[in-house]
Amino acid sequence: MDSCCCSPARGLPLPELRLSAGLVQWQAQVARGRCYLFAAPSGIAATSLRQRLLDGQTTADSSLRWLPPLANGSALLAPGITLLSNLQVWENILLPQAYHGHGLPQEAERNLRRWLSLLRPGEEPSSWLHRPVARLGDTERRAALLMRALMGPGLIILLTADWLAPLSAEQQRVWVQLLVAESQTQHRSLLYLEDTLPVMAEAGAFTALQWTRTQAEGMGNVAAA
């Protein structure tokens, strides 16, 4: 747990990642296709950290300040990140792809059907995808958010434990496995706060991965798997 995560395991290294939220700052080099754990630096509680980064009005500006360096729109799976209410489900899921113009439509459709069969088993794809967002339940919204994150062009997906909390244990396991597997297939990075660790471990996401941990320039703890 003490080696540095700065040497990319595979693929090209991303630009140096700088996270800044009020008093909190990290600096680390992120490699594609790896999982990173961001732990709260000493003296700052995890809840405070999450509040600063992700929650609500008072932290909106500071959280956005560190988003651009996360390379072309990272995907956040965190409270406060929502679907667009004036679009249907499929439009929401494909929005990042339609805007950034990456990927092939056929591949997107194939992936969408596969993910839907895992996340919403027994659901008829076309009727679900054409629903307005207002008619979705909480779990369905989260499924759409997860698919949008997987469909997006961002190289990094950030996951928080409280986003996963409303799901059943079985759903958490299946969803996290899908997230980890797809992130690695697509050579993207998966970032998550420290309190997500039990869920990730429960899902068996780390069994084949070797953990390392580093103190990045003395400003924060970063772990990579």
Place this chain on the structure above:
Amino acid sequence: MQIFHNILDGLYLLLTLPGRLGALRRQAVRMVLLRQLLFTGWQSLPMVLMVGTAIGLILAVQLQGFLGGNSIGTLKALNTALFLELGPLLTGIVLVARSGSAVATELASMRVNGEIRTLESLGIPVQDYLVLPRVLAAVLSGPCLCLYLQVAALGAAALVVLANGGQALGSVLSEVLSVPDVLLSMLKAALFAGWVIAITCTMGLSAGFAQAAVPVAASRAVTVSMLGLFALDGLLLLFSRAGAALA
């Protein structure tokens, strides 16, 4: 003072939009533009036609009485009023009432619900995805709506003139209609439409985060954009008169 700032924010937004036209290369932005064209340009049509017809009827009846049944005088006066002032102004008012309030409410709701933050987190600039298509749709729809309004008003006025035993419609219209006036009024309508929707976008995006901020933003957007519309019309009139005096 705050209203003045809001109006200037709208002006700044309008002036900086040409630099963002490159975003139209993106499919997602074009889809929003098409929806906005449908909403602002097409679905406003019945309202614009009704307003135009009503204005044409009212003005023609009043002018006929005032001018003693002079049909050419009636249509000339109506033409001057419609193509130089009323057409673009009424189109702007219709756009504020219908599209402006809807745009401000929609953007304020998106801000309250965290959708604006979501877009930014996805690397989608709000100005490109939300503001550009709305303002551009207004700029494109405004001249067409203005023309429909003027045609409806002139048609209604012509019917009043004919009903009162006026001259043959075709000869009267060919005498009073002027192409430069029509083009000038369309240009003004485009400017007014872009201006008011830019102001409402600014107001919607600057709403607070509480649910109560949505109706406040919508109300302020309508008020400020209406004031901005009249202020711009007044300024244009002032400049055109000053230009004519200097010439």
